[in-house]
Amino acid sequence: MKFAQEYYSKLFDFMKTIEATDKDKNVINFDDAIEKAKQLILSRSNAGSKLAFIGNGASQAISSHLSTDFWKNGGVRAIAFTDPALLTCIGNDYGYPQVFAKPVEMFADPGDILVAISSSGQSENILNACQAARKKECQIISLSGFKPDNPLKALGDINFYVSAKEYGVVEVIHHSILHCIIDNIINSTSK
Numbered sequence: 001m002k003f004a005q006e007y008y009s010k011l012f013d014f015m016k017t018i019e020a021t022d023k024d025k026n027v028i029n030f031d032d033a034i035e036k037a038k039q040l041i042l043s044r045s046n047a048g049s050k051l052a053f054i055g056n057g058a059s060q061a062i063s064s065h066l067s068t069d070f071w072k073n074g075g076v077r078a079i080a081f082t083d084p085a086l087l088t089c090i091g092n093d094y095g096y097p098q099v100f101a102k103p104v105e106m107f108a109d110p111g112d113i114l115v116a117i118s119s120s121g122q123s124e125n126i127l128n129a130c131q132a133a134r135k136k137e138c139q140i141i142s143l144s145g146f147k148p149d150n151p152l153k154a155l156g157d158i159n160f161y162v163s164a165k166e167y168g169v170v171e172v173i174h175h176s177i178l179h180c181i182i183d184n185i186i187n188s189t190s191k
């Protein structure tokens with residue numbers, strides 16, 4: 001089999017094994033988890049709340065892209081903490097582990113939703129931001145990968161986990177999960 005065929009075959013196989021759980025670590029059917037995420041986002045959006053996206057590296061790029069899609073295409077107030085001045089200022093003044101927690105403390109309101117993306121599920125700055133979000137009475141949607149016992153997988157109200165151990169595979173699937181949620185929102189609001 002050629003490299004591209006093997007790659008996409010592996011990607012397809014991992015997509016079939018996405019695991020979704022709730023805040024009590026109960027497994028949720030993937031279709032139901034997408035629907036729950038859509039309903040959570042729409043209900044909080046209709047109440048005036050917003051989505052805040054965070055991630056490092058490629059996950060930050062996903063955050064930036066999807067926050068734009070959620071507000072532009074889905075009509076949901078959404079932001080991503082991706083501004084270079086913000087990140088370097090907070091990193092310099094408070095340390096990189098606080099780079100997302102401090103903006104969450106400042107800008108999150110009770111009822112907002114934090115979308116936390118980490119391929120490993122172990123990024124200290126993502127985990128700290130989730131703790132800050134809970135203190136602000138926010139809900140969390142997490143996307144993680146690699147190890148099934150990664151700490152991020154246990155922090156969300158809805159958690160999406162990809163069992164792959166390669167960054168590219170996890171990132172592609174995280175991107176597709178968020179697109180599935182926004183496309184579901186667009187589809188439900190355009191009827």
